[in-house]
Amino acid sequence: MAETAPPSPAAAWHAGIDIGGTKVAVCLARAAPAGGDPPELVQRLAAPTVRTGAVDALARQVLGLLEDACARQGVERGALAGVGVSSCGPFVRRGGAIEVANPNICGGLAGAAGPRALDNDWREVPLQAPLAEALGGVPLRIANDAVAALEAERRWGALAGIDDCAYVTWSTGVGVGLCVDGRVLGGKNGNAGHAGHSFVGDVPGPAPLCGCGNRGDVESLVGGGLLPARLGVRAPALLQAAGRGDAAALAQVRQLCCLMGRLLYNLVATLDLERISLGGAVFLHHQALLLPLLREQVQQYFPALTQGVQLVPAGLGPQVADYAALALLPKG
Structure with a gap:
């Protein structure tokens, strides 16, 4: 900052x-x-x-x-x-x-x-x-x-009163804000939380290129701005089709949530978080579909670390x- x-x-x-x-x-x-x-x-x-x-x-x-x-x-x-x-x-x-x-x-x-x-x-x-x-x-x-956004959620939103928490945005890209022991993390250049450019696994075919130059990082795999290049469909159309019950679209969305779920678990396992607030256009416009899938992904991992961890929508909603x-x- x-x-x-x-x-x-x-x-x-x-x-x-x-x-x-x-x-x-x-x-x-x-x-x-x-x-x-x-x-x-x-x-x-x-x-x-x-x-x-x-x-x-x-x-x-x-x-x-x-x-x-x-x-x-x-x-x-x-x-x-x-x-x-x-x-x-x-x-x-x-x-x-x-x-x-x-x-x-x-x-x-x-x-x-x-x-x-x-x-x-x-x-x-x-x-x-x-x-x-x-x-x-x-x-x-x-x-x-x-x-x-983490600061806003801690002051007025879903993270109020929580000392060990994160804000994660799933939108054009993927971004994270982190707070441990009541202290918001900054880093040498203010870049703490750039987990969207970390790696969580592979997908079939050549690793997609992120705009940062990485191949196969989280943002290149699930970021809304890069889904047309990777899957040939824009995020809203894919998520709307999945919400209507389209089997192929739902399978793709489940894969996206598997990758995003790994990122969320890694944050919990690394920082011992209590609650994660989720925002961004991709998530907030389709939270009824995405939130249960993300919770399912996180909860399947090491219970000693994930038990009681809460994934919640941003309390400030689209105005976050x-x-x-x-x-x-x-x-x-």
Whole structure:
């Protein structure tokens, strides 16, 4: 994570920025109350994530959306109490500032042979430095999106009061935020929890290529953005067919849950977790189908480690991404 000076308690507005491989969203909210309720979302704007142009195109898109949101509410950008940024990763640091090296944004990571050939040669894009410069003295805090969602779920959602827990997003990619003994894990570059780029097993045929350059990692096997390349079908169509009882589609979904279930078990076995909150578009839009299959997978492994472990949907539901960015900021 990265942050600047603490916010002024007198200011009333916070901004949350969610940067994903598919879309960028900016929201404004009244500063979070001191109690247990989440902040009031007042304004939200979103656009498809830019993937072309100069390497600073993403930062300029974020600043444009933020300026537009502030203008619609009559808020001066410089008067914000703080700006939280929940961004897909991994992160790298250049001159101490966070840059984003995400395979769904940076075409240079896997190159022209990548599963989602992108019209850019970016290997990382600047984020912290251009935002901090544009925001002046406005406090800025940046964290990996799954870590930020973990913070939100612990403050307002399904992980409240749980010291040993994780948030897992199953969406365009696969991301994880981790908390052990009440401490959220960060890592040297803020990349703790990038289990989507770990390995859990093989599938028939050649190992699929992930946008990061790995072959056969979790994201390449189950990530929603790569399923068309691997299975020839988009995630919503496959999951809808499985939900209708299509035997072939259900068999494929069971295989996906077997792979994701191994990832979840590995987290439990490694960190001795009590509860995992699940979010992301792939999971949340089809949780009635996926949750029982994932629970079944995890519960079949070593009972001494898995007994009593809870897999639950994100308590903040589809809004977990918006609240994730806001959870990075102190209570108002």
